[in-house]
Amino acid sequence: MIAFVLGALTWTLLEYLIHRWMGHDRRFKKTPFGVEHVRHHIEGNYFAPTWKKVLFALGLGALLVLLAGIGYTVGLLASYALYEVLHRRYHTHGGFGPYGRWARRHHFHHHFVDGRTNHGVTSPVWDLVFGTYAPTSAIPVPRKLVMPWLVDASGAIRAEHAGVYRLR
Template identity: 45%
Template sequence: MIHALAALLGGLSWTLAEYLLHRLDGHGMRGRTRSSRLHLAHHTRPDTFAPARLKVQAAIGVTIPMTSLGLWLAGPAGVAFTAGFVSAYLLYEWLHRRLHTHPPRTAWGRWARRHHFLHHFHRPHLNHGVTSPLWDHVFGTHLGGAPVVVPRRHAPPWMLTGDGQVRPELAGLFELQGRAPQPGPRPRPGVAAG
């Protein structure tokens, strides 16, 4: 029982770390750290993510000392705490990518995309939690509401119909900003039309 509780507490602790890293480093450092530069690049191009090798290095760099410290301070419960923390981090990495690359399939999926895309496309100083809005509520950085206005050039393919409009099932969540693509053939560069 104590190990399950420690793992749960580790997972909850990750949500606080996620919030603080996102808010204080990702945005607060304004490009002065490598992780901040990578994060700001992701905001510029939402389909860009930090390389997996850097994520693995960060995870190992945290897991080894955290496991050692946890084992020393709390024995197996400390290891369970670390396992919960690292598992929640891995869930975050999977979820964050999926928010950008896959359509929602559940009410929670629709909520998570709206919450995260409000951060991306409306107010980057709000909605720093990705796996949970808890700390946004605690620290007063939560923004609710819909629809999210998404710049057309940043709209993920899963959001759009074949003619470049918001899919009907997502129309209450998202709106597009910017000119719609014009139907018909596009002139080739260097070739006069007509």
């Protein structure tokens, strides 16, 4: 159980490091992750194909089983899978509850305000540790990248999101 929890926590750090360095450092722009991540930012609703994620998880899992054992590996991969589901849902569905609303503001600040901040997707912990945490104010969302849940049929920001997001 301790190994599972440690594995799960380790993923939150990897999530931060991979995103910050592989996703946003110029030196890694041409790597497979870098290329996919640039496209995610440019297109907004683009996500790397599932087979690449499965390949990544299998490779990482095989390595970790050998190095750290099964409990740690299962914990880390479960945490990774949760991250994948949550990140996709931030983009595709509006958030409910304090966490859902916070996580979207945190992540869309990274997308639309300052890509050098808020690299953690599911938690603020590692941004706070490494000094890249940015508090959010009204987030300017480009019209062509607008999330489907943010606007009504006429293309205007839904009332419940007014003040938190604005179109630019």
